[in-house]
Amino acid sequence: MITRQTSMSANVVQFCRFLRTHHFATSVEEEAAALAALLFVDCSNRQTFRLALRTVICKSRKELQEFDKLFDEYWNELSKAIDSKVKTKAAPALRPGSKDASFNALKSWLNGNRSYEIEQTASFSSQESLSQKDFATVPSDEVDELMRSIKALSKRLAAHLTRRYEKSGKNNFPDLRKTLRKNMRHGGELIEIAFRKPKRNRLKVVVLCDVSKSMDLYATFLLQFMFAFQQVYRKIETFTFSTSLQHITPLLKQPDFSTTLVSMNNVSDSWSGGTRIGESLNKFVEEHGKRLLDKRTIVIILSDGWDTGKIDLLEKSMKYIQKSGKKVIWLNPLAGYTHYRPATAAMQTAMKYVDVFAPVHNLDSLRQLTKWL
Amino acid sequence: MISTDLNSTNENYNLEVIRSMLSEQGYITDASVSMSVFLSLQLNKPLLIEGPAGVGKTEIAKVMAKALHTDLIRLQCYEGLDSTHALYEWNYQRQLLHLKMVEHSMQSVYEKEKIIFGDEFLMKRPLLQAITHHQKPVLLIDEIDRSDEEFESFLLEVLSDWQITIPEIGTIKAIHIPQVILTSNRTRELSEALRRRCLYLYIDYPDFAKEWTIVKNKVPAIDAKLGEQICRFMQTLRQMKLEKLPGIAETLDWAMALSSLHLNHLDKTAVEQTLGVVLKDWRDTRQVQMSLSELLETAGVHSKIDNL
Numbered sequence: 001m002i003t004r005q006t007s008m009s010a011n012v013v014q015f016c017r018f019l020r021t022h023h024f025a026t027s028v029e030e031e032a033a034a035l036a037a038l039l040f041v042d043c044s045n046r047q048t049f050r051l052a053l054r055t056v057i058c059k060s061r062k063e064l065q066e067f068d069k070l071f072d073e074y075w076n077e078l079s080k081a082i083d084s085k086v087k088t089k090a091a092p093a094l095r096p097g098s099k100d101a102s103f104n105a106l107k108s109w110l111n112g113n114r115s116y117e118i119e120q121t122a123s124f125s126s127q128e129s130l131s132q133k134d135f136a137t138v139p140s141d142e143v144d145e146l147m148r149s150i151k152a153l154s155k156r157l158a159a160h161l162t163r164r165y166e167k168s169g170k171n172n173f174p175d176l177r178k179t180l181r182k183n184m185r186h187g188g189e190l191i192e193i194a195f196r197k198p199k200r201n202r203l204k205v206v207v208l209c210d211v212s213k214s215m216d217l218y219a220t221f222l223l224q225f226m227f228a229f230q231q232v233y234r235k236i237e238t239f240t241f242s243t244s245l246q247h248i249t250p251l252l253k254q255p256d257f258s259t260t261l262v263s264m265n266n267v268s269d270s271w272s273g274g275t276r277i278g279e280s281l282n283k284f285v286e287e288h289g290k291r292l293l294d295k296r297t298i299v300i301i302l303s304d305g306w307d308t309g310k311i312d313l314l315e316k317s318m319k320y321i322q323k324s325g326k327k328v329i330w331l332n333p334l335a336g337y338t339h340y341r342p343a344t345a346a347m348q349t350a351m352k353y354v355d356v357f358a359p360v361h362n363l364d365s366l367r368q369l370t371k372w373l
Numbered sequence: 374m375i376s377t378d379l380n381s382t383n384e385n386y387n388l389e390v391i392r393s394m395l396s397e398q399g400y401i402t403d404a405s406v407s408m409s410v411f412l413s414l415q416l417n418k419p420l421l422i423e424g425p426a427g428v429g430k431t432e433i434a435k436v437m438a439k440a441l442h443t444d445l446i447r448l449q450c451y452e453g454l455d456s457t458h459a460l461y462e463w464n465y466q467r468q469l470l471h472l473k474m475v476e477h478s479m480q481s482v483y484e485k486e487k488i489i490f491g492d493e494f495l496m497k498r499p500l501l502q503a504i505t506h507h508q509k510p511v512l513l514i515d516e517i518d519r520s521d522e523e524f525e526s527f528l529l530e531v532l533s534d535w536q537i538t539i540p541e542i543g544t545i546k547a548i549h550i551p552q553v554i555l556t557s558n559r560t561r562e563l564s565e566a567l568r569r570r571c572l573y574l575y576i577d578y579p580d581f582a583k584e585w586t587i588v589k590n591k592v593p594a595i596d597a598k599l600g601e602q603i604c605r606f607m608q609t610l611r612q613m614k615l616e617k618l619p620g621i622a623e624t625l626d627w628a629m630a631l632s633s634l635h636l637n638h639l640d641k642t643a644v645e646q647t648l649g650v651v652l653k654d655w656r657d658t659r660q661v662q663m664s665l666s667e668l669l670e671t672a673g674v675h676s677k678i679d680n681l
Binding site for chain 2: 025027029030033036037040041042047048051052054055056058059060061063064193231232234250253255263
C-alpha cells in the first residue's frame, strides 16, 4: 500500500477522520481503500475524485446522503486553512501570524469541537439508568438512547427465537436408522435412502398493541419495539387497537422508523381514543384468527386492561385465542408497580385465558420477554 | 476489441472502458454506477447494491459477467438458507452405491474412503463453485437480506478468507478470487461487518431521461411519443403513495405491451386496460384508477382538449 506521505494522502486520511466525527463508520480499512482507489482515478477532476471517495467510504444510504455536504464542507474549509493569506472575518482564529492558532482551530473543528471522554462516560451512565427507568418518565433527550437499546434488544430476542429450533446446521443428512428400516424388504440392500432435515423454526408471533389514551405514554416505545422486532424477525404480524383494530405490519416494513411513524399517523384516526378490547379482539379473531392463529403462534397482547367495551365479547375472543394459539402473553405496563392488582373487569376476565402475565414498563422488563418466548 | 484486451491484462481497467463496456451490453448507467463497478474491480472488493425492487440491481451482475467474458454464478438467498446449500454436499446415494459395488473387491478401507470422498462425489454449491472456477467468475449473491443472520456471518468468513474447509478433504483455497456482487432490497438492515467488507452502491428509481433511454434501448420498436408518455406517467406514478411502486422492469413490460398493441399515444382506456402490467396490488390499482385523469394530466399525457 501507499507509504509515501504526499499531501494528498495525508488530506484524505484527515478527511476520513473528519467523517468519523460526523458519525461515519470509517475505519483504517476504508482509509486504505480510499487511498488505493485514488491511484486508479483522475484526482485532478474534482467530480471524479469525489465520486471515488464516496464509493469507497460510504457504507449505507444514510452516509451516501450526507457525504456530499460533508465533502464540500471539508475541502472548502481546508483550502481556507491552508492558504493563510485568505483573511476571513468570520474566522478570526485563521489570522496570519498565529500559525498555531489556525492549526488548533482547524484541529478542533475537525474533531467536531467536542471532548470525547466526557461524552463517553455520560452515555455509559445514561444507559445504566435507562434500563430501570419507567418508559412513562423518560425525558425526551434520552429517547434516542432508549431507541438504540430497544433495537439491540429486539435483535437478541429474534436470534433467540431462531436458535432454539435449529437442530443442526446441515440440511439433507441421510437418516441411517430410517434408511435401514426402509430397506429391510430388499434384504438389507441400501436402495432407498431416507433423509432427515433440521426442524425449521416455525414459531410465529402475533402482537396486539393497545394504543388508546391510557397507553399514550407507552405506545411510542412499544411501537419502536414492534418496529425493531419486525425488522429482525419476519414471522410476526402486528395490530394496533383502541376502539377498532388496525393491521400495521406493512407500515412497519419501512426502512426507518420515522417513515413508519409518518405513515402510521396518516392511517390511524383512532389513536389516543377510548378502548374497546373485546370488540377489537373479536374483530381480530373473525378476520384474521383462522389465518394467523395455529399451534405455533405466540400471541402477545400489550394493554393496560382499562376497557369500556363488552366483557362477554372479550371472554369469547380470549378463549378462542388461547385455544388456537400456542401461548398468550399479556404484557401490562401498569403491572410494574408493586401495588398493582389486575382489578379491572376486563383484566380479570382475560386473566383466565392468559398463559403469562408480565409487566412491560422498562427495558429490563422487555429483556425478560426472552424468558417467555 | 476492448473486451478481449481486458481478459489478458486484468489490471488495466479504466473508468471510460468500464462505462463503454456496460453500455455496450445495453446497461444504461450513471457516473456512480460505473465508478462503483470500476473500483470494485480494481480494489477487488465485493459490491453491495441496495435499492427498491425492479431497478436493475441483479442486472448489473449479469452485464458485468457478459462484459468480462466470464461466467455468472448465482446464489439466491432465502430464509433458512444454510451452508450445505451454499457450499457443498456429498452425494450420499452415489457414495452408498459405490461402496456396494466395491464390497467384494480387495481394496482396503483407506482406499475406499479415498475414492468416495473424491471430487466426483462432491456436489459443489455456488460458493465452492465460485472459488474453484477455472477463471475469475462473477458471483452474484442475490437478495442477501432474505437470508438469516447466521448465514450472513458465515458469508463474512468466506468473503474475507476465500477458502472453504471440508473436513474429509481439507481446506480448499480460491484459485481466482471471484468478483462478488451482493444485492439487497432493504427488507432488513444488514450487519455493519458485512457492509464494511463491501463497496456500497444505492440505486434509486431512474429519472425521466434515464428511464426514457432505457426504454428506447430495450424496446426499439416503440413509438417515440408513446415511449415518452409512458416514462412521464411512470415518473408521476412513483410520486404517489402506493403499496408497491413499479420499477423499471414494469416500465419495460408496459412499453412492450403497449407497443405490441400498435398504439402511438397513451390514452385513458389504454391505461385502464393495461394497468395490471404496472401495478400488482389491488389497493394500488383501485387508487390509481380513481385518480387516473388527474394523473394523466400531471404527467402531461392527456390535455383537456382531448377530452372534449
